[in-house]
Amino acid sequence: SACVSRQYTGTAGKVTKCQVGVSLHLARDHASAAVNWRLFLPASWDPASPEADPDKVARRTRCGIPDRVGHVEKWQLALDMIDETRSWGIDIPLVVTDAGYGDAAAFRHGLEERNLPYAVGISSRHTAHPADARPVQPAYAGTGRPPRMHYPEPAQTMKDLVVAAGRTAARPVSWREGSRPGKGISGFKRMHSRFVALRIRPAGRGVRQATDGPELPERWLLAEWPATEPEPVQFWLSSLPSGLPLATLVRLVKLRWRIELDYREMKQALGLAHFEGRTWGGWHHHVTLVSAAHAFCTLQRLAPDPKDAAQV
Structure with missing residues (x-):
């Protein structure tokens, strides 16, 4: 075939x-x-x-x-x-995908070139800096090509950033009605979990190639961290605006x-x-x-x- x-x-x-x-x-x-x-x-x-x-x-x-x-x-x-x-x-x-596509920096860059917002699944192994991190200019001796600006601290994995924020950063969110019977008005139990939302600056070779200036772009990192789990279980990266309510962000990635x-x-x-x-x-x-x-x-x-x- x-x-x-x-x-x-x-x-x-x-x-x-x-x-x-x-x-x-x-x-x-x-x-x-x-x-x-x-x-x-x-x-x-x-x-x-x-x-x-x-x-x-x-x-x-x-x-x-x-x-x-x-x-x-x-x-x-x-x-x-x-x-x-x-x-x-x-x-x-808005473009929503699983990690099979979200993990590809070239795909995310293609969406950005088209001015299309996205909320995509990603693997926890990807790296990023906190949103408040800033690049610094290394000392220049005046000979040869000036060194490029860089972030003084190494990038951390998405998982490490969320774990560093702690379980107390997780907030309960309900986003839609499920298929199981419940006590709600519709007769079905609503889907709910706990989520951590952080503003970060994604790092990595593909991201740097897609960035014109020395400062990496700021994005949402969303992680689902159920109360019954010892660590986060799922991660998303989004280019949606910074002031977006957590409930709206969760509803969109779960779409x-x-x-x-x-x-x-x-x-x-x-x-x-x-x-x-x-x-x-x-x-x-x-x-x-x-x-x-x-x-x-x-x-x-x-x-x-x-x-x-x-x-x-």
Whole structure:
């Protein structure tokens, strides 16, 4: 099948032989839909790549893969889809992703170049300086190139910054209704946890390349630290304004649950996972039909009268 290779997939949570698709969803609190897709082509399928596999390259024609299609990183596919979706006249006020994309400094830089705010998942291993850190100018002897300004203290990992703030910095936040029965007005228990929000200056090679001046840009670092856990369990990085209320920041980063819900509905009810495209065109045809069916079901669910949605 087109683009099948041994690669990591979030569905299985491991490296396995599979196809990998990248999707773009439009989402709000009560509705979401997949509006753009790309089939990821591994380097082993690209004849121009040093990692090309002759057997897989030979199957490109049989699989109907266009000659112009080569290996492109997933984060770049995501940026390409964002550009295409915006060209349709659709506004994208905020980009929310998991750490698979948020960890890529080039992806975050691409969003900043497009003036798109983001709230992305990141790994705890990334480094940063506190927001109040300032670069200093080393002494210059007057010969050779002047030394560049630098931060006097080494950058710390995101996890260390949050742990240094302490458990007392965590604040309880409730952000949406869950699926479990509860005592609320709706009859469902609200989702809640504890969060630490810090203003930081992300460090790292990719970040420095994206910075024009000596001072690193200031960003939000949000960490979920449940009362029952000895340390933070999840981290996000955001370019949203500094005065944003904690509850709003949490609600926005947690909006990505809509995408997980989309995938569950498309796989379990609409057959997204019941087909492995043998050809490039077949894969795109299948995901397009599944997305259209999912969008129709969403309209049916939201419409006061299902007959009104059926006419859309």
